[in-house]
Amino acid sequence: MNIGEVAERAGLPPKTIRYYEDIGLVKPLRDTNGYRAFRESDMHKLAFLGRARALGFSIEDCRNLLALWEDQHRASADVRSIAKDHLAQIETKIADLQAMRDTLSDLVQACAGDDRPDCPILKTLESSA
Amino acid sequence: MNIGEVAERAGLPPKTIRYYEDIGLVKPLRDTNGYRAFRESDMHKLAFLGRARALGFSIEDCRNLLALWEDQHRASADVRSIAKDHLAQIETKIADLQAMRDTLSDLVQACAGDDRPDCPILKTLESSA
DNA sequence: TCTTGACATTCCAGTGGCTGGAACCCCCAT
């Protein structure tokens, strides 16, 4: 399988796949012409990576998840722990963003948005958000 | 005012302030010894930037907000428009993160997290999230 | 006066996770 087909099937851009090889996440074989030759197993790994990345896992998390996935003797606790940590980070991010949103939303509400210079948004940025 | 004091008062690391000068957001004077000499006005700009960044505005947004702030004849509509666009992006990010959180939360719930290899998290990553 | 230590300076490199682009090679159909 060439990179184009894998890209199609895994739903990842070829560039990303090359990058993943670069950083050692997949190790496709090579045809005599130098083209990457992906096995089914490479495809599955890439699809796995695509899904993990879509859930926001970092590349390093993905690397670890992949290793656990391939390890028959893994403990599900290890997987769960990675996911839980990640979940906590996401919760934090959501909370941060919600705080921003609330503030911003108030400010946008309060601003007339006309052609006059008077602006509560700038006033707030000027001194204490 | 030296960079250390400004950093303290504006709540930004010295490195960040140097960076902001690099990209032209502030233009402090220089003492004869080569040290940056910040005026009160530089300090206020930096504090403004710190608050805008804390609300998640991009550097380019900050640049524009700063220009509007300094423009006596600005229209508040221009400020509001930047804030509204940014707000919309934040809403999108929140929604994305919430979707991730929901999925992850379900998966973490479903995973026993013991020493056995059976793991619904990996199963999901293996085929369709 | 000398030294120490806390400041300051510049410049280069790295972070994460790609993405764009240039310059080139390969293969198949016309």
Added chain:
DNA sequence: ATGGGGGTTCCAGCCACTGGAATGTCAAGA
């Protein structure tokens, strides 16, 4: 032979810093 659509490599850039090295400056204490 030619054209087009693959593939390859490598280098650079994105964003917003951050770390670190090598060096310079200043004020206070022995």
